[in-house]
Amino acid sequence: MKRLIAGLFCLLVFTAGSGFADELKDASDRLQPLTERIAKISAGKAADYSKSQLATAQETLGAVKAAIAAKNGPLALQKAELVDLQLTIAEAKGAEMEAAEQLVLRRAELKKLEAQFDQLLQTGGK
Amino acid sequence: MTRMYLFVLIMVSVICSGSLAFAADKIDYPAKIAAAKTGIEELAAKVGNYPQALTEIDKARASLKKAEQGYDKGRQWMGLGGLKPEAEQEIAHNLQMVDMALVLTGSRAATGRAGEETAAVDKQLTLMKARVKQLEERKQSEDKLRQDLQKCETASKELTTIKADQAKLSAQLEQVAAEKKKLETQNLVLADEKAALAAQIEALKKASTAPAAAAQTPQTTTPPAAK
Numbered sequence: 001m002k003r004l005i006a007g008l009f010c011l012l013v014f015t016a017g018s019g020f021a022d023e024l025k026d027a028s029d030r031l032q033p034l035t036e037r038i039a040k041i042s043a044g045k046a047a048d049y050s051k052s053q054l055a056t057a058q059e060t061l062g063a064v065k066a067a068i069a070a071k072n073g074p075l076a077l078q079k080a081e082l083v084d085l086q087l088t089i090a091e092a093k094g095a096e097m098e099a100a101e102q103l104v105l106r107r108a109e110l111k112k113l114e115a116q117f118d119q120l121l122q123t124g125g126k
Numbered sequence: 127m128t129r130m131y132l133f134v135l136i137m138v139s140v141i142c143s144g145s146l147a148f149a150a151d152k153i154d155y156p157a158k159i160a161a162a163k164t165g166i167e168e169l170a171a172k173v174g175n176y177p178q179a180l181t182e183i184d185k186a187r188a189s190l191k192k193a194e195q196g197y198d199k200g201r202q203w204m205g206l207g208g209l210k211p212e213a214e215q216e217i218a219h220n221l222q223m224v225d226m227a228l229v230l231t232g233s234r235a236a237t238g239r240a241g242e243e244t245a246a247v248d249k250q251l252t253l254m255k256a257r258v259k260q261l262e263e264r265k266q267s268e269d270k271l272r273q274d275l276q277k278c279e280t281a282s283k284e285l286t287t288i289k290a291d292q293a294k295l296s297a298q299l300e301q302v303a304a305e306k307k308k309l310e311t312q313n314l315v316l317a318d319e320k321a322a323l324a325a326q327i328e329a330l331k332k333a334s335t336a337p338a339a340a341a342q343t344p345q346t347t348t349p350p351a352a353k
Contacts (some may be wrong), residue, residue, distance in 0.1 A: 074212065078219040083225045092233040100238035106247040113254040120261040 023073030027064060030080040034061060037087050053090035057083050062079020152208050155197055155217050162190050162224045169228055176238030179231045186227035193220035 038061065041047060042054055060083045067076035166186050192214075200213020209217070235246045 006257055075215065082222065085223060088231065089226060089230050094168050096233045096237045099237045099244065103240045103244045103247065106244055106251060110247055110251050110254060113251065113258055117254060117261065120258065120265060
């Protein structure tokens with residue numbers, strides 16, 4: 001009976017340990033793509049519009065590394081998930097600002113054309 | 127027996143008060159979850175019909191559900207003693223994910239709105255470009271017509287001058303023709319006179335040659351007489 005209980009306990013510890021190990025591996029696997037993504041966004045135009053988001057993502061990536069070093073799989077995975085979302089926000093902010101910039105440019109172009117049109121109308125009969 | 131009841135009552139009171147004191151120090155996750163839920167629904171109501179934003183709302187709802195499930199699973203016996211630390215971490219993480227999903231939703235919606243407005247401005251731009259082009263073409267054609275009109279006016283002035291010159295020349299021509307006619311008449315008269323004079327000269331010539339012949343004939347007979 002004691003052996004059975006000890007066996008069950010070992011199995012439980014092993015299962016829990018392997019679960020943590022899986023999470024740690026998942027988090028470690030995510031590190032490289034996330035680092036590359038940060039570099040890619042930082043090199044792109046979106047970096048001009050989302051500096052703070054990128055800095056936060058960089059900080060959170062540091063937290064992922066710390067959690068991996070501390071062998072805290074669940075925390076590492078959560079932080080990796082967070083970095084992923086922060087980078088998505090950085091990209092989205094970049095796209096948002098670019099869209100806003102485009103809108104401003106188009107409006108300016110329209111205003112210029114309207115002025116040209118008015119001028120043409122005024123000088124039309126002369 | 128009464129002591130036993132009293133002891134149990136005291137123990138329960140101590141556990142409850144300890145639990146309450148512990149809970150007071152902890153973060154109020156139900157309130158946070160409720161606030162997150164309200165935040166999601168408020169944003170969902172005003173975000174508009176942008177597919178990308180709606181996807182993020184769904185993700186926020188999923189994270190909220192995870193937080194709620196984490197809270198339900200993480201509560202210790204009968205809610206006493208608060209949450210398990212790992213559950214607390216998971217709930218905090220999921221609530222953070224909700225917050226960020228909402229930020230992302232706002233950004234996606236703003237991008238969508240800007241895209242829509244840009245499309246509308248693009249339409250206006252196309253229309254305005256066409257109008258400006260039309261007006262410019264009209265102006266160009268007006269300018270050309272004005273130039274043509276100017277040329278026509280110049281040509282008309284030249285034509286008037288030429289007509290005046292022509293009229294003057296016609297008058298001169300008529301005068302010259304009349305003088306020519308007069309001269310021709312005079313010429314004819316003079317020719318007639320010339321012919322008459324020529325006839326007179328012939329007559330005179332004939333008349334002068336006849337007496338001379340008559341005088342020559344007696345002279346030829348005279349010399350024998352003189353002998």
